[in-house]
Amino acid sequence: MDKPDGGRESVKVLIVAVEQTAGSALYGMVDVLMAAGNLWQAMAGEPEHRMFHVDIVALDRAPFRCGHGIPVIPDFSITDNPGGEILILPELWLGPDESLHGQYPALIAWIKRKFQEGITIYSACSGTVMLAETGLLNGYEATSHWGYQDLFRKYYPEVHFQAQPNLVFSDPSARIVTAGGATSWHDLALHIIARHGSPGEALRIAKVYLLKWHEESQLPFTPLVRRSLHGDSVVRHCETWLAEHFRENGALQKLVEVSDIPERSLKRRFKAATGHTLIEHLHNLRVEEAKKMLETTHSPVAEISAAVGYEDISFFRALFRRLTGLTPGQYRRLFQPILRDGEQKKSYEQVV
Structure with a gap:
């Protein structure tokens, strides 16, 4: 664990990248999480501390290009088996009828093993298709982009697909969370910062990056009691x-x-x-x-x-x-x- 400010440990985050990964979701998530605890603070002249340390994990360490030719240089391979507290499966460039069935068997097995070891898994948009391939969603509710609902019915009928929510807690332990549409990684990043860092820091990051926090996701973080300025x-x-x-x-x-x-x-x-x-x-x-x-x-x-x-x-x-x-x-x-x-x-x- 990193201890960037002499005491508080950074939460170790692993993000999976494959050839179909959407570069914007991959690097957007890296950028936003790495900024938590230091970007707003630097602008406001406050003490900085890095809340998250993020590494990219791929099938091997060789550089490759993901969706739309965006270069990826992995920090680890799955055979390195890096430790972490959070595992993120970002958006993939998949057609509405494209499953991952039979692809990446070593990666799918590794994801299942990491969950068994105690890691918390988050998926964004079509990243939920990769998560469904592991079988960890069987019997549970999950969400993804609404365009994949037929795919889930066809290839993953044991997953209770929900097209409407932005975020779904997919298991009783709350260690699997799935996020909805194409820019759902915004909501997911803010949720991760709020849950593993602090709600206040999530709000600061939302302001700095001008991220839209969807109303149904924002409500739990809104303080109900505010001191009014009045003269009575x-x-x-x-x-x-x-x-x-x-x-x-x-x-x-x-x-x-x-x-x-x-x-x-x-x-x-x-x-x-x-x-x-x-x-x-x-x-x-x-x-x-x-x-x-x-x-x-x-x-x-x-x-x-x-x-x-x-x-x-x-x-x-x-x-x-x-x-x-x-x-x-x-x-x-x-x-x-x-x-x-x-x-x-x-x-x-x-x-x-």
């Missing part, structure tokens, strides 16, 4: 009080008593000052706290629901999904840190 001292006091007491039963009624002004007046002033209602603010505080607990603990969702103020877990689940775009279980799988060095994480089935 009563409302500021209410915001401060709620930040400390939002978990309590009857929090809003207690707030009305603390504010010492009529409930209707308080609600009107709060909406005018902040742009949202008191109940919306309370829900945002509670769900934001639930997000933190899902990110940092293995507590069951029912316990988290009660801890933030909701006895009705069904209501909590529905509210959480409305505000974040994900179920609590999906959110946990997205943001729980990936453990390293052989550590075993408690089964998600026990906590969702």
